[in-house]
Amino acid sequence: MDGYPVVVVGAGPVGLAAAAHALERGLDPLVIEAGSEAGASVREWGHVRLFSRWAELIDPAAARLLAERGWREPEPDAYPTGADWAEQYLSPLAAALGERVRFGARVVGVARRGRDRVIDAGREAEPLTAHVETATGQERITARAVIDASGTWASPNPLGGDGLPADGERAARDRISYQAPDLSDPRARSRYAGKRIAVVGSGHSALTALVGFAELAEQEPGTEVVWVLRREVGDHVFGGGEADQLPARGALGLRAERAVEAGHVRTLAGFRTATAQADADDRLVLESFEGTKSVPVDEVVALTGFRPELSWLSEIRLELDPVLQAPVRLAPLIDPNVHSCGTVYPHGAAELAHPEDGVFLVGMKSYGRAPTFLAMTGYEQVRSVTAAIAGDAEAAERVELHLPETGVCGGAGLFDEPAAEQDGGCCGAPGAER
Ligand SMILES: Cc1cc2nc3c(=O)[nH]c(=O)nc-3n(C[C@H](O)[C@H](O)[C@H](O)COP(=O)(O)OP(=O)(O)OC[C@H]3O[C@@H](n4cnc5c(N)ncnc54)[C@H](O)[C@@H]3O)c2cc1C
Structure with a gap:
């Protein structure tokens, strides 16, 4: 598969970081972005000031790539807005990646070449394909791996308490x-x-x-x-x-x-x-x-949260948690019904792997419906995932992340019962579900 690129879906903070890590690993990343600029989703909430400092919003591999081009790092303790994040970091990063980022191109399907999800025969020997739509038509890109960093911003939860649109919601x-x-x-x-x-x-x-x-x-x-x-x-x-x-x-x-x-x-x-x-x-x-x-x-x-858009992944074999729609080994670490103080047990390629070899959901999308995702988590995910794709198992397994806690045991998530907040045990090992 060495001759094929690593296709990254989305030029948001985590997708661009994935490309920077892939480059350092000697891989050939190709970022496919639906919007016309880097950080298209972040720009949509560009007026919001982040609660993370610049120091927590810059991926280390991206910083190294930018440093080669004389980029001046923003004041580490300042808090940017979404627009600042996009303008002062994501756009220069995309420029540094050059032709490895394609804008105005939407991934509308991912598959194993010539095999739908049912077919076992010869599956492991085939590369992946990403089906891409642009203003001029459709094309199929052959890929050794696909890193889906497409976020969840475009699929907000509806108003309805049962997860479906409330009666009258569409009309209003x-x-x-x-x-x-x-x-x-x-x-x-x-x-x-x-x-x-x-x-x-x-x-x-x-x-x-x-x-x-x-x-x-x-x-x-x-x-x-x-x-x-x-x-x-x-x-x-x-x-x-x-x-x-x-x-x-x-x-x-x-x-x-x-x-x-x-x-x-x-x-x-x-x-x-x-x-x-x-x-x-x-x-x-x-x-x-x-x-x-x-x-x-x-x-x-x-403002009832987000959910992952999974329809264009229907032909690959994913293993998702039935509750959170997050990768099945990651889900217990982030389940707000159990613990939601913002602490995430560090995780990487092992927790993000699927039965379909070479496919990873990372970034905001990897959290499925769980809240409190931080960019720092995504940066560590893609460090590990690109190491795994490059065959460096030791680096893929190594964990290099400490995440700040919200200071609330069980409070920042989806709890409905105040009683659950008292003994959710979020800051310790995941407790029993209530
Ligand atoms: C209001 C708000 C405030 C936040 N504040 C913070 C904060 O302070 N600190 C923090 O760490 N995190 C914060 N977050 C979380 C934040 O969204 C993430 O940290 C970060 O944006 C996640 O990056 P991402 O790359 O995973 O996804 P996104 O930023 O959503 O990027 C996904 C990209 O994929 C593209 N895309 C989508 N579908 C396709 C497709 N099919 N084909 C091609 N391209 C596609 C999109 O156009 C987009 O550019 C905040 C989120 C919101 C909504």
Whole structure:
């Protein structure tokens, strides 16, 4: 297979890092990116300030490649926005990789050459193929390995508490957004100013939106915020605060808590959305599966997490956890039903392998539906995965990562029952599932 490239899907932070590691290993990486620029997904939330410092957002192999080109590393302790991350790091990195990154090209299928997923005969001897769509047509690229770093940004979870769109959700699409708006943009501001807005979800994106809307409510009379969440509002819903080992992440939770305490936000907790229907005044009313109704709202911002898009991987043999849709050996390490303090047991190629040799899901996508992914995790994943592809088993097995904890045992994940938060045992070995 040596003559074929390692195809990397996605020129986000983790895909580009994979290419940098592959180059150092003497492999031939080819990054296929659907967008027109590096970090296409990151740019979509470019107005959001990260809770990671620059030092935690730069992959070591990428830094080495950039250093050769005279790149000046940003101040390690500063916190960039998504736009800064893309402009000051991802774009130069893609430029350093040159023709090894192809933009405007979408991977629409991956297969074993000439074999659908059912066929065993001769499978191991065949390379992989990546089917790619561009503005000028379709092509098939033969690959020795495929590293899928395509993220989950483009497939947000719907509003419905059962994981399917709520009744009326599709029809109300013009009033439902799936990302925290940039309220410094006059268009976004005028969309929400003076309106009653439901923010649905309880992760970091929801907390970011709450803080933004609470500020808007202070400045624009008539703006009201209703926070709709599945969990009860307990101590941990705002994250670990000062105990968070990422101080900016902890501070975000504290700011959200203050916004709620200051009365800018009314909460509707323990609410699993079943329907989103317009009332007689054409405002949206959310109704839970238990029959509770929200007050009528003008806008809904649904921030209920993401899920991996797996349809174009249907012809390869993946081994995914039935709950999280993450690689089956990684899933127990990140399952928010068991432990979610942000600590991830270091992992690499062994945990990310599938029955289909040479295929790896990495980065945000490797977490499936689990929250709290950090770029640092992805950088370590691709260091190990590229070592494995290059045949360096010792380096692939070596673990070189320590991740900061959220400071919350069981609080940052998907817990619904406050009791579960007490004895989830997230910071120790994974405890028994409740
Ligand atoms: C609002 C927000 C704030 C965050 N803050 C932090 C933080 O502070 N610290 C941190 O470590 N992490 C943070 N994250 C998590 C962050 O998303 C990841 O760390 C990082 O972006 C993951 O990189 P990735 O390369 O796995 O995926 P992505 O950044 O999503 O990149 C995937 C790329 O693949 C491309 N793509 C998708 N499908 C295809 C296809 N079929 N063919 C070709 N290309 C495709 C996309 O266009 C995109 O460019 C945050 C996430 C969000 C949403």
